[in-house]
Structure formats: structure tokens, C-alpha cells
Amino acid sequence: MASANGIGSIQGKQPLFSFGVISDVQYADIPDGRSFLGTPRYYRHSILVLKRAVQSWNNHQKLKFVLNFGDIVDGFCPKDQSFSTIKKVVSEFDNFNGRVYHMIGNHCLYNLPRKELLPLLKIPNHDEGHAYYDFSPTPNFRFVVLDGYDISAIGWPRDHPKSVEALKILSQRNPNADKNSPSGLVGLGRRYLMFNGGVGKEQLKWLDGILKEATHLKQKVIVCCHLPLDPGATSFAALLWNYDEVMDLIHKYNCVKVCLAGHDHKGGYAIDSHGIHHRVLEAALECPPGTNAFGYVDVYNDGLYLTATDRMSSSKMLFDSDQTCDHENGCTTDPITST
Ligand SMILES: Nc1ccn([C@@H]2O[C@H](COP(=O)(O)O)[C@@H](O)[C@H]2O)c(=O)n1
Numbered sequence: 001m002a003s004a005n006g007i008g009s010i011q012g013k014q015p016l017f018s019f020g021v022i023s024d025v026q027y028a029d030i031p032d033g034r035s036f037l038g039t040p041r042y043y044r045h046s047i048l049v050l051k052r053a054v055q056s057w058n059n060h061q062k063l064k065f066v067l068n069f070g071d072i073v074d075g076f077c078p079k080d081q082s083f084s085t086i087k088k089v090v091s092e093f094d095n096f097n098g099r100v101y102h103m104i105g106n107h108c109l110y111n112l113p114r115k116e117l118l119p120l121l122k123i124p125n126h127d128e129g130h131a132y133y134d135f136s137p138t139p140n141f142r143f144v145v146l147d148g149y150d151i152s153a154i155g156w157p158r159d160h161p162k163s164v165e166a167l168k169i170l171s172q173r174n175p176n177a178d179k180n181s182p183s184g185l186v187g188l189g190r191r192y193l194m195f196n197g198g199v200g201k202e203q204l205k206w207l208d209g210i211l212k213e214a215t216h217l218k219q220k221v222i223v224c225c226h227l228p229l230d231p232g233a234t235s236f237a238a239l240l241w242n243y244d245e246v247m248d249l250i251h252k253y254n255c256v257k258v259c260l261a262g263h264d265h266k267g268g269y270a271i272d273s274h275g276i277h278h279r280v281l282e283a284a285l286e287c288p289p290g291t292n293a294f295g296y297v298d299v300y301n302d303g304l305y306l307t308a309t310d311r312m313s314s315s316k317m318l319f320d321s322d323q324t325c326d327h328e329n330g331c332t333t334d335p336i337t338s339t
């Protein structure tokens with residue numbers, strides 16, 4: 001399909017490399033339920049979605065790695081089963097014939113503290129409890145994985161400075177007794193919920209260094225985080241607390257082309273004022289039995305092409321600086337194929 005944003009230029013060519021994606025598996029061995037707002041959640045079926053994803057990624061044969069966007073187990077998982085359940089889901093991922101890069105999400109942190117969780121997820125360089133890292137699958141591309149719960153009221157010991165900082169932010173920004181309730185919060189202020197978090201100063205400094213180096217090396221950067229970074233691509237109630245600070249830093253450079261996220265289960269897509277694509281991936285948890293939500297991304301010099309399944313929409317994201325939205329009704333995803 002030749003389209004307004006010029007995706008025709010990448011179709012028909014061999015990708016430089018490809019990788020698999022899935023988000024919000026939120027498995028638990030409990031009966032089906034619903035979100036707070038009533039959306040059905042299929043806790044036992046979600047691991048079947050993951051199994052089918054792994055099978056499909058292995059059948060593809062050319063995927064270089066897989067990215068898991070976080071929340072591999074649900075907060076309702078009985079706490080005496082947290083460790084074994086996370087191990088069970090990780091071992092499903094490990095059936096993939098390649099490297100799996102995990103992100104942490106709020107539901108992971110409801111189940112285990114960081115010091116137990118990060119080694120299980122094989123988070124690189126987790127010695128100080130950080131879950132941010134980067135890797136370069138080819139010399140011209142770099143993936144940056146952000147830790148959206150760096151400043152968070154979940155996951156750190158209660159008296160940890162990062163937990164104290166998070167509780168202070170929540171007490172200033174959210175007057176509700178239940179800090180997960182957005183009641184009375186208006187517009188972008190709705191993001192100040194306990195199930196979200198922020199990127200701390202040290203991580204921002206690290207990110208600045210990475211982007212500086214990537215610019216010097218002429219690398220294109222894909223930023224990944226459980227929490228979305230753009231208000232156009234998500235419900236405000238799912239945004240990273242300091243998404244604006246992170247994006248101001250990213251916008252100082254021209255190397256970041258795409259930001260990928262999970263957390264907001266319905267998914268989303270937008271192009272920001274600097275031409276960066278923001279794609280929030282639809283959740284595996286909310287797939288009714290027999291349906292799927294996973295995909296793989298083909299990487300080209302001039303764009304990313306997400307081929308997705310069932311409830312995850314396929315997306316074309318071209319890197320050109322003169323970005324225009326290629327969807328008639330605005331910057332939403334443009335479904336192209338379903339496998
Ligand atoms: N509109 C809302 C949404 C959520 N909450 C609180 O957050 C918790 C988690 O929500 P889920 O969507 O993951 O079910 C929920 O238990 C509520 O405490 C809310 O108060 N108002």
C-alpha cells in the first residue's frame with residue numbers, strides 16, 4: 001500500500017533486522033475478571049497468547065530478539081505464588097530461540113520487590129536496583145529501555161528515598177485517599193496515580209549520555225518503556241509522571257525515531273511535534289479466548305513496520321523528518337495486515 005507518509009519506500013525491501021513484541025501478559029492462575037472500569041481480563045488465557053506468540057516468533061526464524069513491555073504477571077496473583085508464577089511466564093519467554101529483553105511494570109512490582117524481580121527477568125546491570133539499560137542490535141540502531149518506576153511508591157522498600165520522593169509527588173498532586181484513584185484530577189493531571197511512576201534525575205543523566213553518544217555514532221534510537229511518553233498516544237491516566245521532562249530531553253536530539261510502550265491496554269498511536277512516533281501496544285491480557293495480541297517489527301533505514309495479530313493493530317512508522325499522519329481520521333494506527 002503506497003500511503004501519504006511514504007511507507008511504499010520500505011515495502012518490498014529486506015529489513016535490516018526484525019524483532020518480536022508483546023505487552024501486558026498479566027498472567028495469573030485465577031478465574032477471568034474485569035478491570036476497575038469493567039473491561040474483561042482473561043488471566044489464564046493470557047499465557048496461551050504468549051505461547052502462541054513464541055511459536056509464531058520461532059516460526060518466523062529471522063527475529064533477532066523479543067521485547068516484552070512489562071506486567072508479565074497480574075497483581076491479583078496469590079502472593080505465595082508470585083515467584084513461581086513469574087518463573088513460569090519467564091520460562092515461556094525462554095522458549096523463544098533468541099534473546100528476550102524484559103521491562104518491568106506495576107503488576108510485576110505488586111508481586112515481587114525489585115531485588116527479587118530484576119534477576120528473574122535478567123535485567124542487565126541491575127545491581128543497584130535499576131531497570132534501565134540499552135543495547136545495539138546493529139551498529140546503526142540503539143534500543144533504550146527506560147525504567148518508568150524509578151521514582152515509584154511500589155517496588156522499593158517503603159523508606160527508600162525513591163519511594164519517599166514518589167509518595168511526596170502523589171501527596172502533592174493527588175488529594176484522594178486511594179492514590180490509584182483519578183477522581184477529581186483534571187486533564188494531564190490524571191497521570192498522578194500510584195500505578196504510574198517517574199524517571200529519576202540519575203536515569204535522566206544516563207539517558208542524556210546515551211543520546212549524545214548515539215548522535216555521535218549516527219545511530220537511530222528506539223526508546224522503550226512500560227509507561228507511555230506521549231499524551232496523544234494514551235489515556236492521560238497511563239502517562240509517565242515526568243513524560244514532559246523525558247520528551248524535552250529526547251527532543252534536544254534528532255536520533256530518537258520511535259517510542260514504544262505498553263500499560264494502556266487498549267493501545268494507541270501518535271506522532272509528536274518533533275516527528276517521533278509513539279506506539280502503545282495492545283495488551284495480551286484482554287484477548288478473549290482464541291484471540292491474540294502480539295507481533296513483530298521489521299526495521300528499515302527509513303522506518304519501522306509492525307505486523308501484528310488480531311487485537312494488536314499493525315502500524316507503519318516512517319522516520320522522515322517531514323512526518324505527516326497517514327490516517328484519514330488523524331494519527332491513529334493504520335491496520336494493514338492480520339496474520
Ligand atoms: N478510573 C479508575 C481506574 C482505576 N482505579 C484504581 O486503580 C486500580 C487498578 O485499576 P485497573 O484498571 O487495573 O483495574 C483499581 O483497583 C482502582 O483502585 C480507580 O480508582 N479509578
Ligand SMILES: O=P(O)(O)OC[C@H](O)CO
Pocket residue numbers: 071106107195235237238263264265
Ligand atoms: O496496569 P493496570 O492493569 O493497572 O492498568 C493500567 C491502566 O491501563 C492505565 O490506564
